[in-house]
Amino acid sequence: MDLIPVASYARTSQDSRHRDERGVRNQHRINERTARDQGCVVVATYTDNARGATKDDRERPEFDRLLADLHRGHAFTAGPLRGVVAVADDRLYRRPEDFIRFMAALTSGPGRVYVGRDGLRDPYTKEGLLQGVESLQGAVAEGKMRSRRVQDWHWSRAMDGLPHSGPRPFGWQEDRQTLHPVEAELVRKAIEDRISGSSVSGIAREWAALGVRGTRGGRPSPQAVTQIMTSPRVCGFRANRGELMMDPDTGGPLVGSWQTIVEPEQWRAVCATFSAGSLYMHRGPLSPRLTEGKTGPKYLATGFLRCGGQVAEGGECGQLMGGSKSARSRKSPYNYICVFGRGCGRCAISGTLVESAIEGLLFPGDGKGPVRLPESMRLRWQSGGMDFEEKRKIMASVFSHIVIRPGKKGCQTWDYSRVVPIWKWADRLRGAEPAA
Known part of the structure; x- marks a missing residue:
């Protein structure tokens, strides 16, 4: 009896605190066992780690790729696909729109199956x-109930003047109450410098030169510095869902229980x-925000x-x-660059070169590339259609x-070997080769 080739899909809404993707790995392991027990074999895996499926603005690239392959x-x-296996239906869909999309893709060909735990x-x-x-x-129903419980829990914490949950905020110690002696002084100086006329980019560069890292290990960027400075917590005010919490007794802003960095x-x-239309993001309720819709790349x-x-x-x-x-350069009207502060700032490459290399990787002239896209x-x-x-x-x-290797100083020719693709299926390919 021939085994039915199926795709294994795994999704978690949040990764573990160690970011080790253990949850999705376990799901794929269970999917392998379930498929084997039902006379199927997993030939391709699709993983959306730390991606929710309840809100309509949450992207799930691997779910979209699964539907396209179906x-x-x-x-x-991996060859033909004749079905999908998942540990539970809600890993695949939590919204009617996604259910319709999934069923349309699954039944787009004859003889397909859905493999569940039952x-x-x-x-x-x-x-x-x-x-x-x-x-x-x-x-x-579960998603609505859970969302309501979470909102009520956060609101109750805010009314009690307790700090936000989650990773510790920059400037405070792990208890989220006591000031961090080094970080708090950095935030205080940054706010004073900004009020005096310093640029946010300059402050971010200064932090980067000092070797400052965020609470999650990231390098300081202008956006992150702006968020830190404009957060109401720096002066002790408590906010919830982007709005200042008001004290019902005094009518003024609700004051939290933690130590403050600056005065209100x-x-x-x-x-x-920060004027309206600023390119930076803001969390402080008094900070102006862009009111237009999201801009794409x-x-x-x-x-x-x-x-x-x-x-x-x-x-x-x-x-x-x-x-x-x-x-x-007319030949390269735009470049891709690594921005100093957020990255090392030492690498840049012609945008035209990159896009030419990408086209060569997707559609190699000899037709012998790692992927086989339809003619x-x-x-x-290539026709612009x-x-x-x-x-x-x-x-x-x-x-x-795609990894971009640094170029050689003074080189006047395009070096396609700088463009190194990392394929989705690296474990199923011989290796990632540079563009030719």
Whole structure:
């Protein structure tokens, strides 16, 4: 009897405190056992770690890739797909829209199966559809109840003047009450300098030069510094869901139980230094925010490129590289750069070179690349018939990310070997080769 080739999908809403992806690994392990018990074999895995499925603005790239492969009936390197296995339905969908998308993809070809802990489910029958609908209703009800409980819990903590839960805020010790002697002084000086006219970028560079790291280990960026300075907690005020909590007895802002870094007047003054339309993010309720909708990426490889420059402590920088206009070259009207402060600041590459290399990786001239994309897709990409968003979705389905190696000073020719792809299925490919 031939085993049915299926895809294993795993998702967690939050990773463990150690960020070791243990939850999704365990789900895949259970999926392997379930598939084997039901006469199936897992040929491809899809993982959305620390990604929720309740809100409509949460992206799940691996879920989208799974649906695309189901519609195609084939995983790029794993062969045909005839079903999906998951530890529970709510790992796949928690919203009606996602349920509809999943069922449409799963039943887009004949003979498909859904493998659950309770056995094989026929998605084409009324009974199989009703089972999916019942699990969806349960997931929606549970999600609403859990969200309400969490909101009430946070509101109650705020009314009691208790600090936020989660990772400790920069400037305070682990108890979230006592000031950190070094970090608190940095925040106090940053607020005073900003009120005096210093730029946020300058403050971020100063922190980076001092070797300052965030509470999660990140390098200081202008956005992070702005969030720290404009947070109401620096002056003792308590906020919840972006709004200052008001004391019902006094009518003024609710004051928390932790030690403060600056006076309320200084906090209001630093918030006032940010004008409407600022590029920086703000958490302080008095800080102006952009009211327009979210802006998408301007450049094709935004979010995919990571700096491969060497850092002092050894290893690669690994920071995301952003796009930036360039007036120096008509051949390269924009570049991707590693921004100092957030990264090492030592790596930059022509945007045109990168996009040419990406096209060569997706559609190699000899047709012998690691992936096999349809010829119709190549023609649409190269003829200009494919829009920007579709190109990015294809890239997201193929690349985990792309490492950019530093260039050689004085080199006048394009060096495609600087563009090193890290494929989604690195464990199933011989190895990632540089673009040719």
